[in-house]
Amino acid sequence: MLRYLNRLQQRDLSLTTSMIPLGSCTMKLNATSEMIPVTWPGFAALHPFVPADQRRGYDRLFATLEAWLCDLTGFAACSLQPNAGSQGEFTGLLVIRAWHRANGQEQRDVCLIPGSAHGTNPASAMMAGMQVVVVRCDDDGNIDLGDLRAKAAQHADRLAALMVTYPSTHGVFEEGIRDICDAVHEHGGQVYLDGANLNALVGLSSPGFLGADVCHLNLHKTFCIPHGGGGPGMGPICVAAHLAPFLPGHPLVATGGDKAIGPVSAAPWGSPAILPISWAYVRMMGREGLREATEVAILNANYVARRLHGHYDVLYKGPEGFVAHECILDTRPFKASAGIEAVDIAKRLMDYGFHAPTMSFPVAGTLMVEPTESEAKEELDRFCDAMIAIRDEIRAVEEGRLPKGDNPLEQAPHTAAAVTADTWDRAYTRDQAAFPAAWTRDHKYWPPVSRVNDLHGDRNLVCTCPPIEAWAE
Amino acid sequence: MTAFPRTDDFVSRHLGPRRAQYGEMLGLLGLDSLGDLVARAMPARILSGRELGLDHAHGEQQVLEELASIAAENRVWRSYLGLGYHGTRTPPVILRNVLENPGWYTQYTPYQAEISQGRMEALLTFQTMVLDLTGLEIANASLLDEATAAAEAMALAHRVAKGKDRGRFLVSDACHPQTIEVVRTRAEPLGFEVAVGPVADFAFDDEVFGCLVQYPDTHCRVADLRGLCERAHAAGALVACAADPLALVLLEAPGRLGADIVVGNTQRFGVPMGLGGPHAAYMATRDEYKRQIPGRIIGVSVDADGRPALRLSLQTREQHIRREKATSNICTAQVLLAIMASMYAVWHGPEGLRAIAERIRGQVGALGEALRRLGWRSEEEAFFDGLELSGGPLDQAEVRRRAEAKEINLRYLARARCRSTSTRPSRTATSPTSTRSSAATRPTSTSPPRPAASGPCRPGWPARTRSSRTRCSTGTAARPRCCATSTGCSRGTSA
Numbered sequence: 001m002l003r004y005l006n007r008l009q010q011r012d013l014s015l016t017t018s019m020i021p022l023g024s025c026t027m028k029l030n031a032t033s034e035m036i037p038v039t040w041p042g043f044a045a046l047h048p049f050v051p052a053d054q055r056r057g058y059d060r061l062f063a064t065l066e067a068w069l070c071d072l073t074g075f076a077a078c079s080l081q082p083n084a085g086s087q088g089e090f091t092g093l094l095v096i097r098a099w100h101r102a103n104g105q106e107q108r109d110v111c112l113i114p115g116s117a118h119g120t121n122p123a124s125a126m127m128a129g130m131q132v133v134v135v136r137c138d139d140d141g142n143i144d145l146g147d148l149r150a151k152a153a154q155h156a157d158r159l160a161a162l163m164v165t166y167p168s169t170h171g172v173f174e175e176g177i178r179d180i181c182d183a184v185h186e187h188g189g190q191v192y193l194d195g196a197n198l199n200a201l202v203g204l205s206s207p208g209f210l211g212a213d214v215c216h217l218n219l220h221k222t223f224c225i226p227h228g229g230g231g232p233g234m235g236p237i238c239v240a241a242h243l244a245p246f247l248p249g250h251p252l253v254a255t256g257g258d259k260a261i262g263p264v265s266a267a268p269w270g271s272p273a274i275l276p277i278s279w280a281y282v283r284m285m286g287r288e289g290l291r292e293a294t295e296v297a298i299l300n301a302n303y304v305a306r307r308l309h310g311h312y313d314v315l316y317k318g319p320e321g322f323v324a325h326e327c328i329l330d331t332r333p334f335k336a337s338a339g340i341e342a343v344d345i346a347k348r349l350m351d352y353g354f355h356a357p358t359m360s361f362p363v364a365g366t367l368m369v370e371p372t373e374s375e376a377k378e379e380l381d382r383f384c385d386a387m388i389a390i391r392d393e394i395r396a397v398e399e400g401r402l403p404k405g406d407n408p409l410e411q412a413p414h415t416a417a418a419v420t421a422d423t424w425d426r427a428y429t430r431d432q433a434a435f436p437a438a439w440t441r442d443h444k445y446w447p448p449v450s451r452v453n454d455l456h457g458d459r460n461l462v463c464t465c466p467p468i469e470a471w472a473e
Numbered sequence: 474m475t476a477f478p479r480t481d482d483f484v485s486r487h488l489g490p491r492r493a494q495y496g497e498m499l500g501l502l503g504l505d506s507l508g509d510l511v512a513r514a515m516p517a518r519i520l521s522g523r524e525l526g527l528d529h530a531h532g533e534q535q536v537l538e539e540l541a542s543i544a545a546e547n548r549v550w551r552s553y554l555g556l557g558y559h560g561t562r563t564p565p566v567i568l569r570n571v572l573e574n575p576g577w578y579t580q581y582t583p584y585q586a587e588i589s590q591g592r593m594e595a596l597l598t599f600q601t602m603v604l605d606l607t608g609l610e611i612a613n614a615s616l617l618d619e620a621t622a623a624a625e626a627m628a629l630a631h632r633v634a635k636g637k638d639r640g641r642f643l644v645s646d647a648c649h650p651q652t653i654e655v656v657r658t659r660a661e662p663l664g665f666e667v668a669v670g671p672v673a674d675f676a677f678d679d680e681v682f683g684c685l686v687q688y689p690d691t692h693c694r695v696a697d698l699r700g701l702c703e704r705a706h707a708a709g710a711l712v713a714c715a716a717d718p719l720a721l722v723l724l725e726a727p728g729r730l731g732a733d734i735v736v737g738n739t740q741r742f743g744v745p746m747g748l749g750g751p752h753a754a755y756m757a758t759r760d761e762y763k764r765q766i767p768g769r770i771i772g773v774s775v776d777a778d779g780r781p782a783l784r785l786s787l788q789t790r791e792q793h794i795r796r797e798k799a800t801s802n803i804c805t806a807q808v809l810l811a812i813m814a815s816m817y818a819v820w821h822g823p824e825g826l827r828a829i830a831e832r833i834r835g836q837v838g839a840l841g842e843a844l845r846r847l848g849w850r851s852e853e854e855a856f857f858d859g860l861e862l863s864g865g866p867l868d869q870a871e872v873r874r875r876a877e878a879k880e881i882n883l884r885y886l887a888r889a890r891c892r893s894t895s896t897r898p899s900r901t902a903t904s905p906t907s908t909r910s911s912a913a914t915r916p917t918s919t920s921p922p923r924p925a926a927s928g929p930c931r932p933g934w935p936a937r938t939r940s941s942r943t944r945c946s947t948g949t950a951a952r953p954r955c956c957a958t959s960t961g962c963s964r965g966t967s968a
Contacts (some may be wrong), residue, residue: 014577015573016575087621273748290508371489461772
């Protein structure tokens with residue numbers, strides 16, 4: 001069993017291999033000391049509905065963590081119940097809805113969402129019974145304030161909320177955020193701030209200060225809960241005082257506000273077993289450390305952006321030429337110049353031992369890099385060196401030194417089986433395929449399969465283990 | 474200041490660049506200080522200028538000690554509370570090499586298929602296991618919890634039921650209470666009417682798009698779903714069923730009894746209870762609804778060399794592409810916990826799972842028999858892992874007192890006949906001396922046992938190498954000997 005588990009593990013690239021520069025996902029350090037308490041029986045072995053006097057430790061953990069998260073967000077109250085960022089969005093909108101209803105404003109059901117929003121935003125709004133109205137973004141990726149004002153005014157009677165991500169999904173601190181919040185409030189709406197990018201705010205600003213009424217926090221991004229390969233996560237929400245009475249309740253355990261909306265998760269505090277991770281992080285960083293983490297996250301992103309300057313265009317920057325905690329690399333021109341797309345760069349990075357940045361979000365055909373504060377300068381340099389070397393490979397295709405199609409980008413990733421096969425009839429060398437950078441000779445991650453055919457899989461849908469024969473060589 | 478400052482500073486370990494390198498990095502940007510950077514990158518208007526109220530940093534060792542003291546304030550009793558959560562043994566090989574292993578917990582969602590083959594193989598096993606247990610045709614790679622999975626099942630039923638005007642969803646009053654309430658929360662903004670009542674009273678008409686039942690139900694009863702499914706289908710409605718996967722090792726699969734959607738919590742497949750999570754819920758449904766199922770699905774494709782390779786299937790369903798047309802906002806799910814559950818099944822194998830399930834049922838059966846001899850009544854003819862008891866020689870307060878003296882949690886029902894319940898909190902209040910009020914909710918018949926799940930499907934997947942040492946899943950991690958039936962289990966689970 002141990003060998004089987006280890007074999008599977010070695011097929012995956014995790015943070016134990018290299019940096020995972022996924023924009024908007026905040027793949028920062030998940031320190032072992034933060035993880036250790038998770039499996040202590042004192043946290044792990046409690047049934048969710050034990051009598052209250054058996055969970056006094058948890059109650060202390062919840063109370064302190066809630067207070068800290070309120071301090072960090074500039075809000076008055078917190079619910080730990082939502083189990084993911086998307087659930088936080090849904091919960092926050094339900095709380096806003098309940099507040100409108102309590103004020104006799106049941107007709108307020110319009111939710112303004114910028115075109116740059118993450119796809120979960122409109123989905124959550126739909127689930128909360130709201131009608132989505134899309135607000136335009138300008139050429140710099142910022143919310144078009146004129147369009148926002150017009151739409152807020154147009155729907156003034158029905159305006160329920162604006163959902164806005166800050167810093168924006170484009171990785172920019174928008175100048176006008178406070179005006180945006182004011183405009184929504186003027187027309188009777190509430191502001192939901194999507195905390196996906198809170199990593200760039202902690203200790204320097206806060207959703208409450210910016211004028212929002214509710215936000216969620218992805219504890220699995222900003223507060224160090226590991227991503228687990230696609231969960232668990234947690235998406236608690238913090239709210240301003242006027243929304244506190246509506247925080248979600250639970251049928252079996254007293255929690256939430258005195259006019260609580262119904263539960264949004266099976267368990268009253270979502271996933272308590274992983275809260276010690278965020279608790280430990282905040283405690284070990286302290287107020288100065290958290291602020292420094294934000295500053296270094298911004299430093300690292302700008303360092304990467306600057307090192308890649310001249311090789312790739314950074315799509316959006318603030319007025320003084322700086323990005324926030326992530327940057328979008330424009331890889332769209334290579335389609336015309338070399339037939340190379342973002343996906344080819346993403347797959348080629350695997351040969352260099354890296355996970356790709358976020359692909360095609362929020363802008364199709366681009367790559368979004370978020371180094372986080374936890375990556376060392378040496379790792380950032382290695383990543384930048386890889387990206388620059390890939391740019392040279394693209395140039396070789398542009399200049400005809402490598403053919404279209406038969407080049408290390410479009411053929412990536414390269415498995416050990418492919419480069420050690422008896423026949424090799426490609427236009428580039430095996431060495432170039434598998435060892436494109438010096439460090440790959442010291443530490444090589446071998447992709448276990450070559451490029452996966454997406455179309456074939458959807459046309460011939462098989463979602464169970466195939467019969468043994470299928471795996472035979 | 475102290476003469477001997479602590480040496481377990483964490484901040485410098487969390488931050489990648491050394492402070493001595495800031496200058497060089499800032500130099501590349503033409504800046505002098507971090508403050509300078511903030512001033513140039515962030516609009517002045519958004520800086521709050523407020524110092525956080527948090528404490529200064531605590532050392533790494535100091536915080537571990539503090540958390541240990543917090544954990545010690547929690548008391549770990551033996552819980553037979555049921556309600557969808559159960560003591561379980563995490564096989565040590567899974568505890569240390571999956572749950573506590575950064576090689577498994579630090580990956581991102583498998584968007585880059587080529588470098589995610591390991592966990593996708595584990596998730597494919599999860600899906601295969603779910604289909605095997607539920608008797609259905611397509612499963613996703615986990616949802617957040619059983620209650621939200623039930624709500625997703627409701628939404629799925631509404632999307633696929635014939636006739637767009639249908640707006641009512643029937644929910645059995647024998648579902649777990651938290652499931653019923655989460656379903657209500659999710660139904661209300663969508664404009665669905667949720668009608669909660671006994672399954673026997675379900676009235677299917679052309680308003681009803683579906684129903685939800687629990688299997689075994691929250692009173693530990695096992696009902697035959699066939700009659701219900703026939704009634705529902707005749708009226709054009711779907712049947713969603715929340716099912717305990719360990720019970721399904723012995724019971725007939727809901728999909729074979731006619732259920733259209735099956736959801737549940739895989740927590741008791743080796744995942745610690747953790748006061749409620751995280752655990753992986755599952756969802757399975759019929760092939761014809763595969764483009765409607767929420768969440769992520771792992772599928773088999775081929776790579777450029779023509780060999781089998783795994784990937785996320787049917788990505789076009791996801792909300793990041795469909796946006797306003799999205800039907801679910803599910804994004805992050807519970808991959809790590811689904812992998813644990815899947816590896817639990819691999820570790821025990823079909824015979825091992827069957828042995829665990831039979832052991833539980835055998836123990837509960839023996840316990841029920843013994844308690845009946847002592848004068849207790851339990852009306853279940855068909856049960857899996859719990860009993861609802863009434864009419865015994867002790868009143869509920871006395872049962873509670875004795876159970877608590879042994880650090881045992883039982884679920885005490887609110888519908889108590891004895892007076893003492895009035896002094897108890899109503900929601901989890903007592904009573905082995907209570908009785909279910911309605912004879913109409915009596916179970917029908919025991920579903921026929923069926924063969925256990927079939928075996929691993931890939932060469933090299935280990936068969937169980939140890940026969941008995943790790944078989945018992947029926948304890949809590951903290952109490953290795955809790956499999957004994959001598960504990961006074963009134964109702965609940967994992968005897």
